Amino acid sequence: MLRIVFMGTPEFSVPSLADLIAAGHDVTAVYSQPPRPAGRGLTETKSPVHKFAEASGIPVYTPKSLRTAEALDIFRSHAADVAVVVAYGLLLPQAILDAPRAGCFNLHASLLPRWRGAAPIQRAIMAGDTETAAMVMRMEAGLDTGPVCLAERVSITADMTAGELHDIVSTQGAGLLVRALAALERDSLSATPQPDVGVTYAAKIEKAEARIDFTKTAAEVHNHIRGLSPFPGAWFEAEIDGKRERIKVLRCTLAAGAGTPGHAIDDVLTIACGSGAVRLVTVQRAGKKAMPAAEMLRGVKLPAGSKIGG
Numbered sequence: 001m002l003r004i005v006f007m008g009t010p011e012f013s014v015p016s017l018a019d020l021i022a023a024g025h026d027v028t029a030v031y032s033q034p035p036r037p038a039g040r041g042l043t044e045t046k047s048p049v050h051k052f053a054e055a056s057g058i059p060v061y062t063p064k065s066l067r068t069a070e071a072l073d074i075f076r077s078h079a080a081d082v083a084v085v086v087a088y089g090l091l092l093p094q095a096i097l098d099a100p101r102a103g104c105f106n107l108h109a110s111l112l113p114r115w116r117g118a119a120p121i122q123r124a125i126m127a128g129d130t131e132t133a134a135m136v137m138r139m140e141a142g143l144d145t146g147p148v149c150l151a152e153r154v155s156i157t158a159d160m161t162a163g164e165l166h167d168i169v170s171t172q173g174a175g176l177l178v179r180a181l182a183a184l185e186r187d188s189l190s191a192t193p194q195p196d197v198g199v200t201y202a203a204k205i206e207k208a209e210a211r212i213d214f215t216k217t218a219a220e221v222h223n224h225i226r227g228l229s230p231f232p233g234a235w236f237e238a239e240i241d242g243k244r245e246r247i248k249v250l251r252c253t254l255a256a257g258a259g260t261p262g263h264a265i266d267d268v269l270t271i272a273c274g275s276g277a278v279r280l281v282t283v284q285r286a287g288k289k290a291m292p293a294a295e296m297l298r299g300v301k302l303p304a305g306s307k308i309g310g
Helices: 011-022 048-055 069-077 120-126 162-185 218-227 293-297
Strands: 003-008 026-031 036-038 043-045 082-086 104-108 131-138 148-155 234-240 243-255 270-272 277-285
Touching (some): 003 011, 003 048, 011 026, 011 048, 011 082, 011 162, 026 048, 082 162, 104 162, 120 131, 120 162, 120 218, 148 162, 218 234, 218 243, 218 277
Parallel strands (some): 003 026, 003 082, 082 104
Antiparallel strands (some): 036 043, 104 131, 131 148, 234 243, 270 277
16 A cells, blocks of 8 residues: 555546545545636636545645745655646646655656647647557656656547547546556556657647638548537637527538538538538537537528638
8 A cells, every 4th residue: 555645636637536545545635726716606616636535535735836845845744655646737846756755656648758748638639649548657857758657558539529538548547557556566667768759749728729720621620629529619600690609519520522611511511621521510509508410400590501610
């Protein structure tokens, strides 16, 4: 049994925390991002990891910075064997990295060194990658530069969304962490330095990126839509009842056909791209629930020739 400090914030991190507890480790403290305003009422809301830790009876710490003497003293007071970091949201300074007896380990959702950084799942899909991975690495001061201890590859299928890939990697990564720490306890956990070639960075998704550019190829549009589904959701604007309305696209598929980019080429929301076309499958109007495109079309007229986007 290891004495662990767990550091994570979003829903992606929860299976890892749950599996470490189930494996019998002593999770002595959990670190998470501070509560943030959320929802229409902008109510201060605890992160998914924060809520799970509290429900499990584990003390939760939410410092805004780990670079103060006070934060370091508190962290050291946990007397941890290891720290486990899963989508925490803060870079760990060297003093924190050096505090646990056996070091700090990170679960990362990519085939490192490809897609280091904040949004590896989305960027992999948006780039059209057909494979990614869950990887456990020993942490260094650099951004996702540490040597890799264990890896489990994950196929990215043709229509898979970021949300679907998120759930797969989250679950598989949790199991991988348990295996890595079991090997650490046996003193049999090795680590292989990342190669110097093939390094790419997965920059945080910006709101301005979400607008669909139908002048791109159908494959690029398809990957863009599924890479941003379900959040933040790629979108276009169309004229409905005389008003411009933003519509999110949560699922689409490649389709046959051609035409003026950004225009419907049939009555079932097949949209021409710079080359080829995509058919919209699942959409979401502003203020409404996601629905099949066919259901939306029962109340909204977007026949062949309608301008979509632009």
